[in-house]
Amino acid sequence: MPNIDEYVPIVGQSIVDDLRLLAERLRGKVVQHVNSTAVGGGVAEILNRMVPLLRELGVDTRWDLIKGGEQFFAVTKKFHNALHGSPEEIGQRDFDVFLATSEQNVREVDIRGDIVFIHDPQPIALVKRRDDNKWIWRCHVDVSNPNRKVWKFLREFIVRYDSAVFSAPSFSQTLPIRQFLITPSIDPLSDKNRELPEEAVAAVFEKYGVPRDKPVITQISRFDRLKDPLGVIAAYAQVKRYNDCRLVLAGGTAADDPEGAQVLREVQERSRRDPDIHVLLLPQNDLEVNALQRGSTIIVQKSLKEGFGLTVSEALWKAKPVVASNVGGIPLQVTHRYSGLLCHSVEGAAFALKQLLTSPDYARKLGENGREHVRNNFLLTRHLRDYMLVFLSLYHEGDIVNL
Amino acid sequence: MSPTARAQNPFRFHTRLHLSELTGLRASTLAQLLEHLRSVPGSSIYHHTHRYLQQHQYLSPEPPNDFAHWVTNELGDEELGERLASIDTVRFPTIRRLRNRIVGVIEEHIEKNPSAKRRFADEGEEFHFIKSISFVISTKHLAWDLGEFAAVLEKITVDSIYYHMFEARLRLERGQNDFSLWFETSLGETGIAEEISRLDPYTHTLENLRRTIIRIVEKRIGR
Numbered sequence: 272m273p274n275i276d277e278y279v280p281i282v283g284q285s286i287v288d289d290l291r292l293l294a295e296r297l298r299g300k301v302v303q304h305v306n307s308t309a310v311g312g313g314v315a316e317i318l319n320r321m322v323p324l325l326r327e328l329g330v331d332t333r334w335d336l337i338k339g340g341e342q343f344f345a346v347t348k349k350f351h352n353a354l355h356g357s358p359e360e361i362g363q364r365d366f367d368v369f370l371a372t373s374e375q376n377v378r379e380v381d382i383r384g385d386i387v388f389i390h391d392p393q394p395i396a397l398v399k400r401r402d403d404n405k406w407i408w409r410c411h412v413d414v415s416n417p418n419r420k421v422w423k424f425l426r427e428f429i430v431r432y433d434s435a436v437f438s439a440p441s442f443s444q445t446l447p448i449r450q451f452l453i454t455p456s457i458d459p460l461s462d463k464n465r466e467l468p469e470e471a472v473a474a475v476f477e478k479y480g481v482p483r484d485k486p487v488i489t490q491i492s493r494f495d496r497l498k499d500p501l502g503v504i505a506a507y508a509q510v511k512r513y514n515d516c517r518l519v520l521a522g523g524t525a526a527d528d529p530e531g532a533q534v535l536r537e538v539q540e541r542s543r544r545d546p547d548i549h550v551l552l553l554p555q556n557d558l559e560v561n562a563l564q565r566g567s568t569i570i571v572q573k574s575l576k577e578g579f580g581l582t583v584s585e586a587l588w589k590a591k592p593v594v595a596s597n598v599g600g601i602p603l604q605v606t607h608r609y610s611g612l613l614c615h616s617v618e619g620a621a622f623a624l625k626q627l628l629t630s631p632d633y634a635r636k637l638g639e640n641g642r643e644h645v646r647n648n649f650l651l652t653r654h655l656r657d658y659m660l661v662f663l664s665l666y667h668e669g670d671i672v673n674l
Numbered sequence: 675m676s677p678t679a680r681a682q683n684p685f686r687f688h689t690r691l692h693l694s695e696l697t698g699l700r701a702s703t704l705a706q707l708l709e710h711l712r713s714v715p716g717s718s719i720y721h722h723t724h725r726y727l728q729q730h731q732y733l734s735p736e737p738p739n740d741f742a743h744w745v746t747n748e749l750g751d752e753e754l755g756e757r758l759a760s761i762d763t764v765r766f767p768t769i770r771r772l773r774n775r776i777v778g779v780i781e782e783h784i785e786k787n788p789s790a791k792r793r794f795a796d797e798g799e800e801f802h803f804i805k806s807i808s809f810v811i812s813t814k815h816l817a818w819d820l821g822e823f824a825a826v827l828e829k830i831t832v833d834s835i836y837y838h839m840f841e842a843r844l845r846l847e848r849g850q851n852d853f854s855l856w857f858e859t860s861l862g863e864t865g866i867a868e869e870i871s872r873l874d875p876y877t878h879t880l881e882n883l884r885r886t887i888i889r890i891v892e893k894r895i896g897r
Contacts, residue, residue, distance in 0.1 A: 285831040289689060292811050415798065440802035443696035452694040452804060598798075648729055660693040660809055670717035671845070674811045 272320070273460040275327050281459050282652050290652065293659040294328035296674050302662060303333045303384025307347070307393035313455070313581075314390050314411055317654070320458050324655060330662075335380055337394045343372040347393045350425075353418035354392070355576075366424060370396070386662050395428045405665040406432045411455075413578045413599065415441040433665055438579050439600050451661050454603060456654035457584050457645070462557035464588055467565055475562035481519055481549045486628055489519040489567035491553075491560055494535040497576045498522075499596075501534075502617050504541050504548065506573065509621035511547070514628040518542075521551040521563055565589050569627050569634065573620050574598055584649040587611065587641030592634035594623040604649065610641035677895045680818045681860035685853075687815040687830050690808050690837035692728070694721065699803040703794045704749060707741070707801055708780050714803050716769040720845055721806035723763055723772065727880065728836060738763070738876060740801070741776060748795040754783045764874045768847055808841060820861070824891045832880035839875050839883060851875075853887065866894050 279287050304322065306314050318334055325332040339347070346365045353359040373396035382400045389397060390409045398406050408429055414422065414437070422444070429435060434449040443450050457464055476483055488507060492498035500520050507518040520538060535552070542548035553559060564570060570586035570593050577599030584604050586593050593611035595601045605611035612623035627634040647653075663674065697718060701707040711719070722740035738759060746755030757779050766772040784790055795801070815830060817823035827835070838852035848855065850871050858867035869890050875883055 283831075285829060288813075289691065289811075289831060289833070292689075292813070293691070293809075296811075437696060440696060440804060441798065441800070443698050443802065445698045450696040450698065452696050644729075656691060657693060660691060660807075663809060664693060664807060670715065670805060670807050672807065672809045674809055 272323050275324055277460060278650075278652050282646065282650060286652055286656075290328055290655055290659070293656065293663065293674075294325075294330050297330050297659060297662055299331075300385040300662070301331045301333065301383060302386045302388060303335060303382065304388045304390065305335050305337060305380065305394045305397060306390035307337050307339065307344075309334075309336055317455070318390075320461070320651060321655060321658070324651075325658075328655075330659070333384065337376040337380060337397070339372045339376075339393065342368050344393075350392050350421050351412060353421040354412045354414050355578075356413075356416040356418065359418060359421075361418070361420060373397075386665060388658075389432075392425055395425060398428055398431045401431060407434050407436060407661060407665070408432045409436045410442065411438060411578075413439070413442060413576075414444065415439070434661065436661060439603065449664070451657075451664070453654065453657045453661065454600065454649065455579050455581055456649050456651045457581055457588060458651045459588060463561050464585060465561070467558070467561055471558070472562045472566040475559050476566050478559075479521075479549065479551050479563075481517065481551075483566060485547075486514070486516040486568035487519055487566065488516055488569045488571060488624060489521065489563055490571040490573065491521045491563060491582055492572070492574070493522045494520075494531050494538060495522075496530070496534055497574055499573045499575050500538045501541060502575075502620070503571055503573050504538070505617045506571075506620035506624060507548070509618070510624045510628065514625060516568070516628060517547045517549065519549045519551060519563065519567065521549075521553050521560070523553060523555060560585075561589075564591060567591065569594060569624060571620065571624070572596065572601065573614070573617075574601075577601055580604065581649075583611070584645045587638070588645045588649075590635075590638040590642040592627050592637045593641060594620055594627065596620075604644070605641070606644070609637070610644045611637055677820055677863075679861060681856070683860050684816040684818045685823060685856045685860070687813045687817070687826055687834050688810055688837055689813055689831055689834040690810050690841055691833060693807045693809070695805040695807050697803045697805055700800040701795075701803075702800050703791065704745070704751070704754075704780065704784060705791050707744075708777065708784075710803055711741075711773065711777050711780070715805055716773065716845075717805040717807065718803050719769050719773045719776070721804050723776075724806070724840060725804075727840065727876070728833070739776075744795070744801045748799045748801070749790075749793040751783075751790055751793060753787075754780065754790065757783065762874075763844075763876050766844065767849065769844060772844070808837075808845070810837065820863070820866075820891050820895045824888050824895070824897075827884060827888050827891070832884065835880055835884055835887075863894065866890050 304318055308315050322332050322334050346368045349359045349361055377399050386405045388407045391411050430447055432448055436451045436453050437443050438454055490503050539550055542550055564586050570591045572580055572583050572595040574596050579600035583593055583595050583601055595605055597613040597615055605613055607613040614620040614623050699710050701710055742755045742758035745751050761775055815826045817826050842848045842852040843850055854867040854871045857863040
């Protein structure tokens with residue numbers, strides 16, 4: 272795991288110095304993160320990197336997990352989908368299951384933080400243990416259009432916190448507590464984002480049988496309708512009439528997701544007759560994702576809906592020109608025609624791709640601008656800074672705080 | 675005074691880190707935007723007129739305030755967008771007066787173009803009001819003379835430059851930027867104080883501003 276000084280060559284000494292200044296102001300406070308899983312998923316991924324870095328900076332940071340059985344996690348999965356706005360049948364029994372497991376966790380989890388930082392809905396009820404310490408609820412879910420029944424249920428807990436944290440402005444709700452905006456981040460030193468030698472990139476393209484004899488357009492995403500892989504193929508088909516290129520659609524397996532398997536079948540069916548379309552079923556392998564992004568000419572993220580869409584920042588960090596839908600957190604990452612091209616339709620995506628393929632200098636400039644935008648706004652160091660500022664905000668009122 | 679003179683009081687560099695606080699207020703129409711503009715805290719007006727300076731530390735094609743951007747791109751009102759984008763933020767000594775100007779421009783536009791009130795943003799494209807919370811921290815960097823000042827300016831964060839150039843003048847209502855104030859009152863260097871005061875910092879990137887100020891100071895000390 273990299274230490275904090277390894278970020279200095281990337282973000283500059285002064286940014287790391289600022290992190291140390293903030294950490295000094297938190298000396299003596301215990302920060303306790305609580306979530307539901309130690310591995311898998313974005314929350315665990317970020318905590319695995321953040322907790323050691325906060326400790327290294329001198330912030331006494333703990334990380335605890337709640338427990339739950341299959342039924343509990345089935346309910347929280349339903350909550351998750353409902354908060355995203357998907358139609359879900361949620362009845363009293365689901366709430367009862369949630370409350371029963373929550374009560375058990377309320378009794379058993381050792382709460383010892385001066386600041387208790389609860390991630391997502393699963394451990395939300397722990398706030399019943401609130402004493403004279405400070406509580407933050409971190410919502411990693413897109414709640415711009417939540418199922419009202421589930422939101423109303425969770426709101427009863429949320430209002431007992433000191434503050435809530437959301438990832439995009441549109442996720443904020445009318446609440447009687449303070450709400451902060453903290454966008455997610457990528458770790459420039461992780462396997463998914465660190466620099467790779469050209470041989471490592473070439474080896475991955477060879478392994479998957481993708482020649483780089485012509486421009487490669489790539490979308491890396493789960494095979495999910497919301498990522499619109501069929502729309503990407505349609506856009507590619509329009510481009511292909513004028514610009515010879517390849518298309519790579521790479522994503523994880525969807526063994527536990529029947530709809531995902533169906534989408535994958537449709538994608539395979541649609542691409543069968545074109546040898547320049549490469550559908551890659553990737554195992555969870557961050558280095559391979561990194562190599563595919565680095566070796567591609569253009570990265571596409573044509574999602575119909577996105578929580579935040581951090582794959583865009585991953586691509587921009589590699590200075591790749593990006594064509595992405597104007598949804599979720601993507602417009603925060605891409606300024607149209609400056610650090611990438613935004614689109615709203617298949618035709619728009621195709622037009623943007625053609626522009627980039629025929630103007631490589633323009634494409635390169637977009638990628639370079641995008642990399643600087645990510646350096647300033649979407650790296651882990653900025654995320655660490657924001658978390659420490661939220662911790663400090665719990666002890667200071669007003670809009671200008673002299674520390 | 676000699677350009678190598680030592681000041682009686684050193685310049686202490688501060689840095690300012692900001693956190694975005696969501697207000698939960700949103701607008702879909704010009705009328706709603708106007709209503710909230712009149713009542714949101716000054717820290718929200720400040721956020722939406724200064725956010726781009728820190729988020730895009732290079733010149734981007736975006737208008738210099740979020741109101742202009744939203745009115746142009748989501749309401750499709752290019753004329754009003756252009757008028758909002760051309761509000762000269764550097765001319766306003768307080769947030770209150772800046773707010774009044776923004777409100778005034780929109781009111782005038784609605785009066786002349788009543789149909790502008792009928793435009794609305796698509797679902798998901800509403801304007802979300804955000805506040806900027808500033809955390810001001812004193813750094814270990816001190817400068818006693820112009821040479822030391824230029825040397826520190828080379829290595830401090832752009833957040834520090836931002837704090838002393840923008841926040842001190844407008845948000846803390848000190849009348850002018852901290853650098854000019856120190857040059858003038860502690861070193862008697864009215865020439866460079868004025869030269870820096872005359873810059874329109876809103877048309878520079880923060881890095882560019884750093885280089886420009888260093889150049890002014892170094893010229894004075896004959897480097």
